[in-house]
Amino acid sequence: MELGDLVEYLENKTILITGGAGFVAKMFVEKILRTQPNVKKLYVLLRPSQCNSPPQRFQTQVMEKELFRLLRAKWGKEFDSFIWERVEAVGGDISDENLGIKDAILRDHMFKHIDFIVNCAATTDFFERYDVALATNTIGIYNILNFAKKCLKLKKLLHLSTAYVCGEKEGIISEKAFEFGETLTKTFTKLDFKIEKELVAHRLSQLRETKASESAINANMRELGTERAKHFGWPNTYVFTKAMGEMCVEQFKDDVPTIILRPTMIVSTYKEPFPGWIEGLRTMDTLIVGIGKGKLPFFLGIPTVALDLIPGDMVVNAMILSMVFGEGGMIYHVGSSIKNPVYISEIRNYIHRYFIENPLFDHKKENPITVHKIILLQHISTLNIYIAIRYLLPLKILEMVVSLPYLRCYKDVYAKNMRKLQTIMRFIQIYKPYVLFNMIFDDTNCEGLRENKVKGSRNLELMETFNFDPNSIDWEDYIINTHIPGLIKYVII
Secondary structure, eight states, rough: OOGGGGHHHHHOOOOEESSTHHHHHHHHHHHHHHHHOOEEEEEEEEEEOOSSSSHHHHIIIIITSSSGGHHHHHGGGGHHHHHHHHHHEOOOOSSSSGGGGHHHHHHHHHHHHEEEEEEEOOOOOOTTTTTHHHIIIIHHHHHHHHHHHTTTOOOOOEEEGGGGGOOOEEEOOOOOOOOEEEEEEEEOOOOOOHHHHHHHHHHHHHHTOOOOOOOHHHHHHHHHHHHHHHHOOOOOOHHHHHHHHHHHHHHHOOTOOOEEEEEEEEEEEEESSTTTOSSOOOOOOHHHHHHHOOOOOOOOOOSSBBBBBEHHHHHHHHHHHHHHHHOOOOEEEOOOOTSSOOOOOHHHHHHHHHHSSSSOOOOOOOSSSOOOOOOOOOOHHHHHHIIIIIIIIIHHHHHHHHHHHGGGGGGGHHHHHHHHEEEHHHHHHHHHHHHHOOOEEOOOHHHHIIIITTTTTTTTHHHHTTTTGGGGOOOHHHIIIHHHHHHHHHHOO
């Protein structure tokens, strides 16, 4: 089967998409509906809400987004009926057995008709509560596999992971599966998500027995996630639980044909359905906001390290092609660092240039915000010295000043500057693994898809529609003319 057969192949197919309200899932749903309007059914799994039914959530959180404007323009008054004839919003949660789908009749119908399962469900908070992250990113995968084994027509299960399951490695990162129990540090015990689940349950029981407050339980669960991640060699709870999710795929897939897709840092759309669409602050966007608002004078990072970015529409294109053409058991890195890297120093310069030419305004919308090119500190030791001299010493002096009765008017100045420093340090804690380690993600398997199915196609329109080649990106043009304007338009900085 060639690229030209792709759209026709998806006709009359039934796909289950989990995490339906997420950034990638929305793009996936829109792309399928736009390129193959004769798809039979898209089951979109959405977590139950006390306020809104699954169809209401899909309406407000998916259909009404600007992302669907091309479909809306094409179908006009028929847009709603077009969507609801092809989409069924299903209440459920992958952390529950049978994905939390209560309706037995609906479940049986899904088991008989589903052709593909696309798992986009995840909690992406780097320092999420351990119980929450484990339930979604790890145990949820186990539940999806069990659900998949009951699907009589299933052709493929596509699991959306992240390239950063590799931890804090440097050099070429291969498209290699985890072995069950594998760790990134030498430990006396193997990693087993069932033991981790028992550990979480035991800790929660202890906390409740001592009548700990909800805030104390929340803090404890977050600390436990970070502690367990670092114990086994991962930098944060998110990538740790995603790595365990991949281990579940390898250990429990049995005869289910699975694909694992590992995108790098997902950014706004490159071309499809239009350039610059984004939702929420993602990856480097906190840096863009910080620079644009003049609140980020310095940051940690090695100028020559590549920040591996990949537009969201390219991720979706890779998902669709790997779902249809990929062989079961394959792992695909979807990124840019090995083919078309963009370096931290370049990104800093592009952001600075944009806001010099297009400044944001202060909260009163009166005065343009002055931006300065941020200082990049390449080592933790240099960072600590810089902070001590530039911030901690002045803050200490200010703290002593405001203790004097007649100078308490400066108390707000002290609090403001302390909050600013704490915010910067929180950003640094999040980004440290990605700005100090030169990770280059091998994409041999992905390149195989491109070479065999995309580049050899005689259908130039389809090649453009399903393009996921990072070589086609001019990073300077994309960041300055597409990504930052999209961020300002859709996220409202």
